Amino acid sequence: MSNLLGIDIGTSGTKALAVSPSGKILAEASTAYPCEHPKPLWSEQDPEHWWKATQKVVKAVVKQAKLKPADVGAIGLSGQMHGSVFLDKKNQVIRPALLWNDQRTAAECDEIEERAGGRKKLIKMVANPALTGFTAPKILWLRNNEPKNFSKVTKVLLPKDYVRLRLTGEFATEVSDASGTLLLDVVKRKWSKPLLGKLDLDADLLPTCVESEEITGTLTEEAAKKLGLTTACKVVGGAGDCAAGAVGNGIVKPGLLSTSIGTSGVMFVHSDQPEYDPAGRLHTFCHAVRGKWHMMGVTLTAGGALSWFQDALCQGLGAKGKNVSFDQLVSEAEKTSLGAEGLQFLPYLAGERTPHLDANARGALVGLTLAHGRGHIVRSILEGVTFALRDSLAIMQDLNVPVKEIRGSGGGSKNPFWRQMQADVFGKPVSTMTADEGPAYGVALLAAVGAGEYKSIEEACKATVKTAEKTKTNAKARKQYDQLFPEFQSLYGDLKHRFE
Ligand SMILES: Nc1ncnc2c1ncn2[C@@H]1O[C@H](COP(=O)(O)OP(=O)(O)O)[C@@H](O)[C@H]1O
């Protein structure tokens, strides 16, 4: 019986969990790092931050849980999806990684569709349209804009897979994260040679692609020494943070939907077969469950909008010169009335994927009066973000995707007021699960399956994922939000010409 570690390389920081074979959380630790925006629409991070953070949080959880080096049998890796780590032949990072919310690649998305022979043919090859956040357009951007850097590239890795390289010395990824590169044949669960050919990209640029619970290697001597573990410790494929969070929330069968409010916001449903939104607004990706898929809608700036407000406008205004805390901001919002007295917020601060697929979309605060204070603004942010997630739910409902239960996760679901708002806006109860660090917990479960503790991911979830709390819908609030939702939906159309 071996203990497991789950590590999530998030956008705002890295989190680790130490988990017992029966799924009990023994210790947790996290550490933050910055995200750079050197130009409007750009979003970058130095991969070294992720590796340093990984070492720090792993050492912290091993110490907290009082584990001996040999007590940790396997590690699962999760991370922000789509980011591009460009490596040279000595495995050195060539330039900061372009992240999932970077919007510089509109021209390359057009180039991909053209080279693929049109959007329909592209979707046939990789199940998704070209979106600015995905990895393939980032590779083309480097080739078009930084040819000197591009000439040095020998491998392109996703964020968690760069950490895997530092842990194991292996170049590997797995199907859920690989789906978000736009280079995976999502139906066949292997790299799309036809698309790589059309884009004139060498298949050797990409790592080996496995299923999520497969073992990709063991710790190198150097990594084992740095982390205080042994070289027998296995590292499994893991999953992109969305699929990992879904596993952590037990979203491994039809009818279950998870809503996650982290920096981004995600509505995620399991599917037994690859299912498509003909308009391409939802992504169709491989699930971390072998032979299964999922659809998801993504709001690029969800919790990120509240975080932006806190950083940009509440800096140093809290106790002892700190920023005002999220809890304080939300408690001010709670004192205002539903609808924020006519104040509306569009959360498209970094462009938007679902439903608009528009890198030019922008944030907006509409309807300000002298009567509005900070609480109203925060309330309009929370309502705008929750409506943006309802847009994804509405598409799923239009496509007749069964939604029997909604499970909430991410930083935004920690707050009871925001959870209640979700239950009211979605018109369905929202449950939270016992492990509140979704993605890290999900990949710890994948590690448990890889280490042989459970026969399948479904079995691991059944044994370990339990409901902590269920927030019921308030009928009166639901009715009021139902009336406001069409107004939110029309706001983007009203302002679109200004964004362009
Ligand atoms: N106590 C809280 N109340 C309301 N929102 C919160 C709270 N704590 C965190 N959040 C929201 O959650 C976001 C961070 O979520 P998290 O899942 O940790 O992010 P990520 O995985 O993207 O790094 C913050 O940007 C904030 O909007």
Ligand SMILES: O=C(CO)[C@@H](O)[C@H](O)COP(=O)(O)O
């Ligand atoms: O782009 C996506 C999914 O397609 C994002 O969900 C990223 O994977 C980042 O996640 P967080 O840091 O917000 O958890």
